[in-house]
Amino acid sequence: MNVWTLKVRVTPRASRNEIESWDGEILRIRVTAPPAEGQANEACRDLLAKALGVPKSKIVLVQGAHHREKVFRVEGGDRQVLEQFVLQH
Numbered sequence: 688m689n690v691w692t693l694k695v696r697v698t699p700r701a702s703r704n705e706i707e708s709w710d711g712e713i714l715r716i717r718v719t720a721p722p723a724e725g726q727a728n729e730a731c732r733d734l735l736a737k738a739l740g741v742p743k744s745k746i747v748l749v750q751g752a753h754h755r756e757k758v759f760r761v762e763g764g765d766r767q768v769l770e771q772f773v774l775q776h
Contacts, residue, residue, distance in 0.1 A: 688762055692749070693735070693769075699727040706734055712771070713756070728752060731759070738772040739764030741747045763770055 690761045708715050718730035728748050736743045741764045751757035769775035 689765065690760065691757045691766060693766075694763055695731060695735075695759060697722075697727055697731055697755050697757060704730060704734055704756065706769075706776065708773060709770070714769070716749050722753075725752065728757070731757065735759065735761070735769075738751055746773055 690776060696710065696713050696715050698715070699716045699722040701719055706714065706716050716731055717721060718727050718734070720726035720730040723738050732743050732746045732748070735746050739746075739761065741761070744760040745764070747760045747762075749758050749760045
């Protein structure tokens with residue numbers, strides 16, 4: 688199985704949930720959830736799982752639980768699929 692890491696910059700309390708764009712190697716994501724109690728982290732996992740077509744259980748936050756900059760470990764999926772998703776939305 689393909690296992691890879693993904694760097695994300697999260698903007699919590701946004702007007703809508705969306706995967707915005709790539710900023711170099713960092714994926715920018717906006718979520719409506721507040722940063723309290725891991726709600727924004729869960730919202731990020733939801734968006735990434737949907738975009739990659741993998742179960743949420745295959746996306747694990749490995750760094751940055753309390754910061755805007757995060758690193759997720761993804762089991763399965765493909766970065767190219769994510770890049771295409773970002774371009775289409």
